[in-house]
Amino acid sequence: MSGQPMPCVQGEISSLFLFEKLTPEQLGRLCADGRVELFQPGPVYTEGDPATCLYVMLDGTVVLYRRVGGDDIEVTRTSQRGVYAGAMQAYLGDRVRQVYNNSMRVTEPTRFFVLPADTFAEIMSEWFPMAVHLLEGLFFGSKNTQAMIGQRERLLALGSLSAGLTHELNNPAAAAVRATSALRERVAKMRHKLGMIAEGPFTRDQLASLVEIQERTAERVAKAPSLSPLEASDREDALTDWLEDHGIDHGWQLAPTVVQAGLDVDWMEQVAAAVDEEILPGAMSWLNYTIETELLMNEIEDSTTRISHLVDAAKQYSQLDRAPFREADVHELLDSTLMMLSAKLGPRIEVVKEYAPALPLVPAYPAELNQVWTNLIDNAVSAINSAGGAGTLTVRTVLDHERVLVEFRDTGPGVPPEIKDRIFDPFFTTKPVGEGTGLGLDISWRIVVNKHHGTLRVDSVPGDTRFQVFLPLTAETPDEASGEASIEAPGEASDAASIEASVPTSEETA
Template identity: 30%
Template sequence: MASQQARFGAFQDFTGHQGDKETLRLYDRAMAATSCGITISDAIQPHNPIIYCNPAFERITGYSAAEVLGRNCRFLQGPDTDPAAVEQIRQALRTGEGCVVVLKNYRKDGTPFWNELTISPVCDDEGRITQFIGVQTDITERKQAQERERESEARLRLTLNAAKMGVWEWDLRSEEVSGSPEVESLFGIASGSRAKSYEDYLKCVHPDDCYRVALEMARVVKEGGNLNSEYRIITPENTVRWVVSMGSVWRDERGEGVRLMGTVMDITERKLAEEASRQQFLRERLVGAIAKRIRASLNLEEVLNTTVEEVRTLLGTDRVLIYRLEPDGDGVVAVESVGEDWMPILGTNIKDPCFAKNCVSPYQQGRVRAIEDIYTAGIQQCHVDLLAKFQVKANLVVPILQGEHLWGLLIAHHCSESRKWQESEVMLLKQLSVQLAIAIGQSTLFQQLSTELVERKAAEAALRQSEAQLKEQATQLKQTLHELKQTQAQLIQSEKMSSLGQLVAGVAHEINNPVSFIYGNLAPASQYAKDLLNLLKLYQKYLPKPPEEIQEEADAIELDFLIEDLPKLLASMKMGADRIRDLVLSLRNFSRHDQAQKKPVDIHEGIDNTILILQHRLKEECSRPPIQIIKEYGDLPEVDCYAGQLNQVFMNLISNAIDALEEYNSKRSPEEINRDRSKITISTSLKNEQGSIKNEFDFINPSLVNIAPSSVIIRISDNGPGIPEAIQQRIFDPFFTTKPVGQGTGLGLSISYQVVVERHGGQLKCVSTPGKGTEFIVEIPLQKVEQESVLGAYCCLTSVSATPQRVAS
């Protein structure tokens, strides 16, 4: 009550009136009842001290009236109060004008609050400013809500920016189309510009897509449903972008469409990636089609014409030709595919001394040249003049080689403008040049054979009287045809398997060179060391007391130990070099056998080479016990098979067995490992139509001895944990694996199954009992299997690169 009376007295004092007390009390009660804080400051006194505050001001600030009266309002300000707002208040107080500001103030307990402050001056009858009335409104909740809204909008904006997405709206009544800043940026609309009309929006759509987009939007407006449309737009910079628009119609209470709202997202990168994938597929399909045509046809002209026509269509270039090089360095355009707008040059003889002098040798070395612009590429002027004569602006040149001989060039001409050739386009022409080289070699062999056939027919007419000679010639002709087919198959498959051969043989070659150098110098090094040691002994014999300095040096280098250890060191180096040579030999054998045609091979040699390559995984290490290999080989004949693919099957199965044992050992104690040591058993035997010639007790079954064997059996077993029955049913499925992500692809056993079953006509079985180990049984027929499939050929190419798989128990 005393505080209220004090405020009333202050209110009465500053009013300067002694009028009706009830009226003054009513005014005081009204200001006390308001939720806004009210202060009155004295404008006449320095620093404008507060002479009145209502209870709401006390509640808002936490200060009592006694703590407030006589002070300036600056005590509510803090370090982060907006200086601009403070300056605005000072300016209002200096000029005696009212103002409204929003600033951050602090309560008595130090907590901040947002204050919407309204300052109004009060004048006396003479017009002098006597007081300032300040009205404070706590708008903290409103500011916090605004801040949350701004944060939400910022997060939405970041999300839209990250997704390259914007929001748009089409007012169906006013025909105006508006969008978020992301839409404006995507469509190239000036930021903040007024909404565009629907017709303006359609002008941004690519002409080829405009009609379809308009129909789809009209359908959604009329029939309902959701809009989901992909189309192209043209920006003001005349660039083409791909977008996808999604949206739906908002309708009024009568069901009439009011506006179509949705999102638009830039999908240009995805479309470019899809187009790149499509182009890659087309290039691969073209290479495959050319290769297939080469295998099916001996007509070189047909193959060459098809190649240039397909390449020009795929690359979208103006001219593709094959330039046939003559021995004197000149040449002729032998094959050409050219667009209607450009000059044909088929059959043109080209005499270019610059080319013969400067370019033949680099192309013989396999150089590929991609010229984006003939006038800026830095080529010789004579070559520029020649290309300009044929309307060429950019070209791509790939050599066609026959061994080390430059047969000709595969050339793509771009005549309309300069062009940046893509790496994929260069790779396409390089692949096709290999295929064309195969076709040319095949055609040459065919021509040689045709010539030989003509000669043999003439000889046949001359020697018709000798029946024996005619039969011999027929036999030789048959053999020649057979060799031609084999040569043709080898040429076709050589390009397919070149990467595999280069990988393994290249490693063996690179290791073999330094090892051969070391190995070749070990013998003379040993002899030199022996001679030097003998000479040293003679010195010691005839000069038993050398000078003191020599004696000290001999002690320092431990001469006696050096004399004893040097021969051992050289012998150890020779053992290491022998070991490396054995590994290199295994690698070379492994790569040499991996050919795309069948041949009789020693199965045991392939298994031994595989074991030798995997030897490092069988040895004992600090964190891994050794794995014992037990070989139980039977007496096998040479088997007609694809040796390299079969070697890869052995590699997969043995690697999987090692993986299973290593994982099994990681879960066992040292005592269990010592009690039951890890073993992999590899056995081979023969089988005929009635059963195995060699039974499980390793003795000969007399009733089967005289029956010719029909297949070879290879068993690879381990004493690991075994495979659960549920998993056994899926182990040969492609991409199925129980290994952690990154440690397997699930292709090893699938490819092994395809190699054995589809490629060789054999069988691959898995017999496993959990807790007792796993056995894989490979059966390869001894008779030649002629059937091949496309899937089998694919296995041939991918089996080496696939990671060997083993199902983890």
């Protein structure tokens, strides 16, 4: 929007921090090409619109804010004379998308010196060519550094995940190998027993009954119930007594396998009724081999299914077969990440899932959200381990108006108040040397806020730390942060000026 035109006085313009070293001729050009405008309380420009002007405040109060989901999040509020915002990177031209990356409004009648973006770019190139080259190098160098840091963090996470995945794959693979070896041995014994039965005093009808019992036994094994240790022990004692009473001396060896298959004394009575007493020991040995082979095949099936699930989780985690930006199921992403990190979580950390039913899909970069989940879960695990290694990690999802909330809550010692404002700083870490890069939360914040226009915040007390990620449900394809708007006061360091590039304070993330 436009303000009320007012006279441009060179003396007033020269008193501003940005222009205090300019010559009278340069000030004259500023007043000729720029203008002074008075804005009444209300909006000045809107996030996402083309960045057409640089605004330097003469007097009044300015507020910068960003749109996150359905909420306006205030970033900066100041009455400092000389602060500037708007088309701060017009000198980069079309190499960077020139849009306002936040919105600005004033809370009282406020005067600005307004300079068109094209004029600002020309003046910068003509008056400060060396400075422009330095700024270009700083801008693109910073972007490259951020990309390299992000890549390094992803590689570190990949290394950790690869180690965990290798461990997780090794267990079921080793189990399948052991079961296959045992199965080969049992099948060999079964062939030997089959030869003995063929040479024994079995009639045709007895063999048919034995085969029919074998088939029904295999069906029972597939439906075996899960027993408590006490129930299994009682059944083993009863079966051992029954087998010994029926002349089977090695009954104590057969009983555990029979119980594991879900069989009991009643089933043994059915077997005894189907065959003659003199062939019962041989029949029981034959059925025992049948049970063992079925159990081993079940173990092989479980192991290979586990491997398949791990591979699917790795595929889902990496999103190798998906578009980089799409509508994603948050629960699928969370489940794949938890499975990938299951080795790191260990047996002493209980994972509780409190998922909202029928959660809508979220427009997102799934692979990058998985990196956020990885970083937040890793921090939670480290916090719990620092408090003794046992605790609870709760992963909760909630539909919050036009946003999805994903919360990670741990029972660790909490974030000390004196460092709460620094945890999102690049390279800040409380982990021992060699165990943390200090980049996880910084990168997570950039992914959530810059790429998804969401919010990342932390709320912590001892025993209850919550990292909350808010993701908007209605969003255009997020763009890489570019053309960042800035606001800077006289004498402030330039690295604190950029709203997009600066590290979030607790107020920004709250």
